[in-house]
Amino acid sequence: METGKIKKRGWATHQQRWFGKWHLYLGIIAGAVLSLVGLTGSILVFGDEIDRALNKELFHALEQQKRYSIEEIAAIVPQKYPDKKIDYVYLPQQGNPNITYVCYNFANEEQFFINPYTAELAGKRLYHSSFIGFVTELHTNLLISGWGQYVVGLATLCLLILTVSGLRLWVPQQYKKWKQWKSVLTINFKSGFKRQNYDWHNVLGIYSAPVVVVLSLTGFAMSFGPVFIAFLFMLTGKSPQSVQEVFNLKSEWVAGAQKLSPVTAAAVAKNKFPEAVLRGVAYPVDKDGAYRFDMSSAGVSKEGNRIMVGVDQYSGKVLLNSETDFSNIANSYLTWIVPLHLGSFGGMPTRILALLGGLIPLALFITGFIVWWPRFKKQKGKNRAVPPRPSKDETLLQAIKALAPGPYFAFYFKRGIKYGAFLLVGVFLSGLLYGLLSGILLQPAVFSVLYTGISLIINFMIASVVFIAAYLLPLLFRSSYKPALKYFSLSFSLLLLFAPFVAAIALLSKHLF
Template sequence: MKKDSTLTQRIAGHQKKWYGQWHTWAGLISGLILSVVSITGTILVYERELDAWLNPDLFTFEQTAQTRLTLPQALEVVKADHPQMHIEVIYEDQFRNNCIMVAFEEGELHKQAIVNPFTGKITGSRVYADSAMGIIRSLHRTLLVPEIGKYIVGIASLVMVILMITGLRLWIPKKWNMLKTRLTIKSGASVKRQVYDLHNTLGFYFSPVITILALTGAAITFNRFLIIGLFLVSFEPPKSIESILGQQSTYDANNPIPMKVEEVMAIANREIEGGAVKGITLPHDSLGTYEMNIIAPGYAETGDRSLVYYDQYTGERLMSTHHDLPHLGKVYLNWVTPLHYGTFGGQVTRILALITTLVIPVLFISGVYVWYGRWKKSKKKAMQKKQKKQLDHA
């Protein structure tokens, strides 16, 4: 029995050594990236509110009418005032003073117009990527490195999950009577010990939330691959995958006039009982489709949200995430973004997400501090050993 216990301890010690090396080098390599992503993520928890606060000239409206304009009505007003504008998307934004947002093309630029929800008049337009919050969002998602940057961030997010797993393994005390020391910071101890305790305790208490943020961040990065994977694990036929990735309208030369937005919107409003269209993506060419973002009754941040694609000439439903996605796909669509930004539970979970994103750089800095102390100590020991060896041979 003693031999078995010794063997188990040896295996556990060897395992802990490897976990320690993975944890150290993964943290050193990806920690700086994760710190940048986390600090910008702190700001993005309240991105839309901060954007409205920073731009009062764009998002302050006087209520000049008793009722708000519908999306089709606002679209017609914008088209009449700006006939040269090629509109791509129009939607309601509840976090920016309930304005109506219009995404449009101007040359090679993708711009954003802010529309007064009572008059339909444009209060201003901009390239969002060039605004303060747009730059912070780009830094968060891509590190300001086009294309490849988002994959660097996505991989770093997966590394964060590895850091949480290895960190928890290293946190487990050898004996359960040592548990209290792992759950608290020892007062009156040296700075080095307090930093070590801070790293351990913060990592333990915040590991569930950090893991969720990291996994959802990676999911957003690798979104397309994940959706295909959800179909595969749900045993859906390949045809369903094709339909979700490439819907097209059937062009008929005998009937080349698209349906009006309000006509398709009326069809979409019947898609889910009591549902309402909150966003519309317009056809980009003769084969493009109407995409309707439909919100079910009682929708908060994680309610029943569906994307439905319609043939622009017939109004035929081509694909609906409500009907055609597997259950896992619908759960993913409704939860991944609210979980990542902490908006699923209102202000409480948003504040929790905000605090967690601040904890991540603290873990990096404290981890580097602990590692540097140990590295310096090991170097000193190696030097002393070398000097002793030289003296022995003198």
């Protein structure tokens, strides 16, 4: 059969073969996990406020005449409480005179709350035993230490595929008449339960797509943070190993050297960025370690720009300045990734959107299951009957599989370009719409394209390995030869489409962020 005829295959059949199956099986497999992760994520959008409301006695101190600065607290606490091991001191909320300082012991997740006016211990707790600590662990790793975060990361990737495939299933079924568009953009409350449920599934998926796309992308990027940061460094010509070198700060120790106090070391960091606010102090881990100061300055994001400064604990030499040692595109990861995921980059409007976006996977899982279950039972009964004759579309699909490697590759390469164009426009518009209410449009849109592009680079590397294996191990992969070629072809086309945009973002990052 000629390729020209194959190209006329209708979208409906294509959806059943590709996006329909991906949407169905991923929804069944990952739906429950995504519902849990989304629900806990919605709680964490206002997690700080909830934590402070539930533990007012820990976070609240009566305002007095003189409030200690965070570096003064960092100097006083180890002397006043030598039996407490403290790794980090943090200011939970900027601009609140009643807020206490929080000291962390990372080894056992113990927190100490320090009165900012008296430096007295206001209370302590194990973070993972608190409500917000439990929700955070559930959201980030499903209470499974180690590899649990990667399960969550893959689940968020599934959420992205579910959203994109759901839109692709929905769009081609619509026609030019407004009446038909209106029927899929609204809910007919006069119809029966099944129809209303189907309408809810479509409408919720369509209107929530911009937010869910960004949440899933940033969630995936956070779960596989080291990989994404390494790629961001590579985009500016640095090796992945340079990431470790940047964070593995070492002070130059000499015998008899006196350790600088947190106040003196903090003065070095504040001298570098006089307009920034000091939010956290990390103590040197040992005699070779260094101070790390976390600061924030005004920026496009309502959360501000995050700055990291590393200081030699003996000489006061600046060992790390994230504004200069990180490229603009890598430094933007520090500033934007968490605010985009929690919606805090745009203030209350985007936080509410992020909260609602977290509830969507549960709603779609329930409505989708109600749609699927009757069909599954009906299909189960059909399996006992005599199989029907192959349809015309099925014959076309078989003809595609019978193509020689060259035409087969070309066929799916062209399909991949179409899919990539749809994906590129979709993720860019998602970012724009996510930030629309806050007036911050460009950065969410650019990050959406960037994170999608990096994900597709990683995907192409995996596809290349599968493709090579399919050729080098023909006995093991004989039956998977064509699927491997199709996967490689689609991945290659997506990479070629997104690569110029990723490169442009890297080059223009100074102006974009």
